[in-house]
Amino acid sequence: MPLxxxxxxxxxxxxxxxxxxVGGPTMxxxxxxxxxxxxxxxxxxxxxxxNWNGDFDKxxxxxxxxxxxxxxVRGKNxxxxxxxxxSIKEADIIFISVNTPIKSHGIGAGEASDLRWxxxxxxxxxxxxxxxTIVVEKSTLPVKTAEIIKSILESxxxxxxxxxNKITFSVLxxxxxxxxxxxxxxxxxxxxxxxxxxxxxSIDLLREIxxxxxxxxxxxxxxxxxxxxxxxxxxxxxxxxxxxxxxxSAICESTGADVEEVAKAVGTDTRIGIKFLKSGPGxxxxxxxxDILNLVxxxxxxxxxxxxxxxxxxxxxxxxxxxxxYKAVVDKLYGNISGKKIxxxxxxxxxxxxxxRNSPSIKISKKLLGEDATLVISDPKVAKNKILESLNIKxxxxxxVNKISVEINIAKAIENSDAVLIMTEWEEYKNIDxxxxxxxxxxxxxxxxxxxxxxxxxxxxxxxxxxxxxNGEFN
Ligand code: UDX
Ligand code: ADP
Numbered sequence: 445m446p447l448x449x450x451x452x453x454x455x456x457x458x459x460x461x462x463x464x465x466v467g468g469p470t471m472x473x474x475x476x477x478x479x480x481x482x483x484x485x486x487x488x489x490x491x492x493x494x495n496w497n498g499d500f501d502k503x504x505x506x507x508x509x510x511x512x513x514x515x516x517v518r519g520k521n522x523x524x525x526x527x528x529x530x531s532i533k534e535a536d537i538i539f540i541s542v543n544t545p546i547k548s549h550g551i552g553a554g555e556a557s558d559l560r561w562x563x564x565x566x567x568x569x570x571x572x573x574x575x576x577t578i579v580v581e582k583s584t585l586p587v588k589t590a591e592i593i594k595s596i597l598e599s600x601x602x603x604x605x606x607x608x609n610k611i612t613f614s615v616l617x618x619x620x621x622x623x624x625x626x627x628x629x630x631x632x633x634x635x636x637x638x639x640x641x642x643x644x645x646s647i648d649l650l651r652e653i654x655x656x657x658x659x660x661x662x663x664x665x666x667x668x669x670x671x672x673x674x675x676x677x678x679x680x681x682x683x684x685x686x687x688x689x690x691x692x693s694a695i696c697e698s699t700g701a702d703v704e705e706v707a708k709a710v711g712t713d714t715r716i717g718i719k720f721l722k723s724g725p726g727x728x729x730x731x732x733x734x735d736i737l738n739l740v741x742x743x744x745x746x747x748x749x750x751x752x753x754x755x756x757x758x759x760x761x762x763x764x765x766x767x768x769x770y771k772a773v774v775d776k777l778y779g780n781i782s783g784k785k786i787x788x789x790x791x792x793x794x795x796x797x798x799x800x801r802n803s804p805s806i807k808i809s810k811k812l813l814g815e816d817a818t819l820v821i822s823d824p825k826v827a828k829n830k831i832l833e834s835l836n837i838k839x840x841x842x843x844x845v846n847k848i849s850v851e852i853n854i855a856k857a858i859e860n861s862d863a864v865l866i867m868t869e870w871e872e873y874k875n876i877d878x879x880x881x882x883x884x885x886x887x888x889x890x891x892x893x894x895x896x897x898x899x900x901x902x903x904x905x906x907x908x909x910x911x912x913x914x915n916g917e918f919n
Contacts, residue, residue: 453536453576453645453649454536454649455481455536455537455649455652455653456480456481456482456536457481457482457484457534457535457536457537458471458474458481458482458483458484458535458536458537458538458539459484459485459486459531459532459534459535459537459538459539460483460484460485460486460538460539460541460582461486461487461528461532461538461539461540461541461542461565461568461569462485462486462487462539462540462541462542462543462561462565462582462583463485463486463487463489463492463493463496463504463524463541464487464492464505464541464542464543465505465507465624465627465730465797465799466541466582466583466620466622467485467487467539467541467582468485468496468503468504468505468510469505469507469510469622469627469628469631470539470541470582470620470622470631471483471485471522471539472510472513472514472517472522473513473628473631473632474653475513475517475520475521475522476513476516476517477656477657478521478653478656479517479520479521480521481521481653482521482523482534483521483522483523484523484525484531484534484535485522485523485524485525486524486525486526486527486528486531487524487526488526488528490526491504492504493524493525493526496514496518496524497518497524500514500515505798505799506796506797506798506825507624507625507627507628507796507797508625508626508628508796509628509629510627510628513628528568528572529568529572532568532569532572532573533572533573533574534574535573535577536575536577536578537577537578537579537580537649537650538569538573538577538578538579538580539580539582539618540562540565540566540579540580540581540582540583540593541582541583541620542561542562542565542583543561543583544557544558544559544561544562544583544584544585544734545557545558545734546558546733546734546737552741554737555737555738555740555741555744556586556737556738556741557585557586557589557734557738559585559586559589559592562581562583562585562589562592562593563592563596566579566592566593566596566597567596569597569613570596570597570613573611573613574611575611576611576612576613576614577611577612577613577614578613578614578615578616578646578649578650579593579597579613579614579615579616580615580616580617580618580650581593581615581616581617581618581619581672582618582619582620583620584619584620584675584676584679584731584734584735585617585672585675586672586676586738586741586742587669587672587673587676587742588669588672589672590615590616590617590640590668590669590672593615594613594615597613597615598613614641614643614645614646615641615668616639616640616641616643616646616647616650616668617638617639617640617641617668617671617672617675618637618638618639618640618650618671619638619671619672619674619675621634621635621636621638621675621678622634624729624793624794624796624797624799625794625795625796625797626796632657634658634662635662636662636663636664637654637658637662637663637664638664638665638666638671638674638675639651639663639664639665639666639671640665640666640667640668640669640670640671640672641665641667641668641671642667642668647665651663651665675735676735676738676739676742677739679731679732679735679736680732680735680736680739680755680758682720682732683727683732683733683735683736683758683762684758685720685721686720686722686723686724686726686727686732686762687727687757687758687759687761687762687765689703689707689721689722689723690723690724690726690761690762690765691761691765692706692707692723692914693723693765693913693914694768694914696914696915696916697913697914697915697916698916700916702914702915703723703896703913703914703915704723704896704914704915707721707722707723722896723896723913723914724804724869724894724895724896724913725765725766725769725804725805725808725867725894725895725913726761726762726763726765726766726804727762727793727802727804728793728794728801728802728803728804728806729793729794729799729801729802730799730801730802732802733759733762733802736755736756736758736759737759739755740752740755740756740759743755763807766804766807766808766811767811769804769808769865769892769894769913770808770811770812772892772911773786773812773863773865773890773892774815776863776890776892776909776911776917777862777863777890781812781815781816781817781862781863782815782816782817783816783817783818784817784818784862784863785817785818785819785820785860785861785862785863785886786812786817786818786819786820786861786862786863786864786865787819787820787821787822787857787858787861787863787864787865788805788808788809788819788820788821788822788865788867789822789823789854789857789864789865789866789867789868789870789873790805790822790823790866790867790868790869790870790873790895791803791805791806791821791822791823791826791831791834791867791868792805792823792825792826792868793805793868794868794869795868795869795870795871796870797825798825798826798827798830800826800830800831800834803834803867803868804867804894805821805867805868806834806835808865808867809821809835809848810835813835813847813848816847817847818847818848819847819848819849820848820849820850820851820857820858820861821848821849821850821851822850822851822852822853822854822857823852823868823870824852824870824872828850831848831850832848832850835848854872854873854876854881855881855884858881858884858885859884860884860885860886861884861885861886861889862885862886862889862890863889863890863891863892864885864889864890864891864892865892865894866891866892866893866894866895866897866898867894867895868895869895869897873895873897874897874898876898878891878898878902878903878906878908879905879906882906882907882908885908887907888909889907889908889909890908890909890910890911891903891908891909891910891911892911892912892913893910893911893912893913894913895913896912896913896914896915898910898912900912900915900918903918904918
């Protein structure tokens with residue numbers, strides 16, 4: 445779009461397609477800092493939209509600080525609805541924040557992203573946009589997705605009477621770097637905002653939105669492909685650090701070293717840095733696995749076999765870490781957990797979120813169920829139906845339903861259990877009084893701490909057997 449046409453163009457209306465973990469918090473923060481801009485968040489999922497419009501303490505996404513912002517701006521300049529067409533029509537800029545899971549079948553199954561929701565969003569936009577519209581990729585997408593979006597927008601630019609309409613589009617990539625659990629702080633104080641595109645005027649318009657609260661030095665502009673690729677690579681680097689430290693955790697357990705001490709000693713080298721060196725049950729969440737699989741797929745498509753297998757190694761270590769935790773539990777319980785009661789503390793993939801996507805708890809719970817254990821699952825924020833849904837268990841699955849119960853109260857959950865497995869680093873698990881709770885467990889009882897949140901000294905004051913990831917066994 446030539447400059448003269450955009451000269452007086454001002455963003456007054458934003459539409460965000462997708463009211464999920466990215467769209468919801470991102471648009472809430474934009475609405476907070478841009479009171480003069482109307483922000484419409486739309487989704488095809490009616491329940492989700494109803495929840496966004498419902499009680500502030502029951503929003504579909506738990507994120508510290510989110511409910512306060514939504515309560516301040518909802519109904520003023522932030523609106524949630526299922527009216528996708530109307531919101532597209534009214535928008536000057538449209539963010540695509542839809543889900544992009546890994547393809548389950550067909551070409552690229554298990555590695556490539558399933559772009560059907562992105563494609564349908566682009567088709568909706570092409571049919572209902574009324575004026576020059578800036579289309580922003582927000583979801584994590586494989587490199588060159590903007591090309592697909594552009595091609596759909598251009599090729600469907602015909603009205604039903606066959607005549608070309610005059611609408612023009614400009615596609616930008618503006619990947620989200622927020623981490624769940626700290627999303628509001630990440631959005632309000634980002635390390636950087638990345639905007640990729642070819643059209644300077646559109647980039648500037650998006651830049652102006654962020655400039656309301658982000659320092660200009662933090663806004664990086666690149667070409668489209670650099671922006672798309674940078675998101676995948678940033679996540680791949682973060683995941684690589686986790687797999688690196690997790691591989692070291694096993695060495696520590698066998699040698700008497702403590703992985704926390706090693707991480708500190710290594711991370712204080714400023715060239716390395718202390719972040720993302722926390723050893724645990726492997727990374728979960730919606731991004732890391734998907735992005736690395738995408739990267740592997742791109743490398744293979746480009747004939748870069750060695751590069752593909754380098755990045756694949758990070759996922760292998762992640763699976764291996766979860767596998768060895770499960771084996772440690774079985775091993776310590778005399779090689780047999782059939783009929784034994786094991787408590788899983790924490791089902792979200794990390795603390796401060798109710799998101800269970802790719803949670804290590806899912807994989808480990810399934811493995812334990814496969815050994816015929818009885819599980820009691822406890823999480824302060826994940827609802828019972830979501831836990832059962834994540835484990836793929838339907839009510840008619842009698843065998844499994846009888847073997848799983850969900851109990852939010854920790855003391856009740858632990859009653860008559862043989863082992864407790866701490867899977868998520870929720871604050872309340874750090875302060876459990878094991879001196880009191882030990883009496884509720886069946887002896888010999890084990891506590892497995894996969895997040896290194898329990899003090900070894902304190903637990904040694906009890907009669908519990910203790911295993912801490914990256915630190916070893918204590919009796
Ligand atoms: C990640 C990226 O951080 C974010 O920039 C991107 O936009 C989306 O993906 P998220 O998945 O929400 O965010 O959470 P993150 O804090 O990165 O944690 C991912 C996983 O790694 C969690 O399972 C977490 O427990 C694990 N992790 C993280 C570790 O095991 N050790 C660490 O040191 C850090
Ligand atoms: P993310 O973590 O990337 O935000 P989520 O799965 O939490 O992913 O949210 C994506 C949302 O996008 C879902 O609520 C889904 O219903 C919505 N969505 C997917 N396709 C469309 C579409 N074509 N129109 C409107 N909403 C869509």
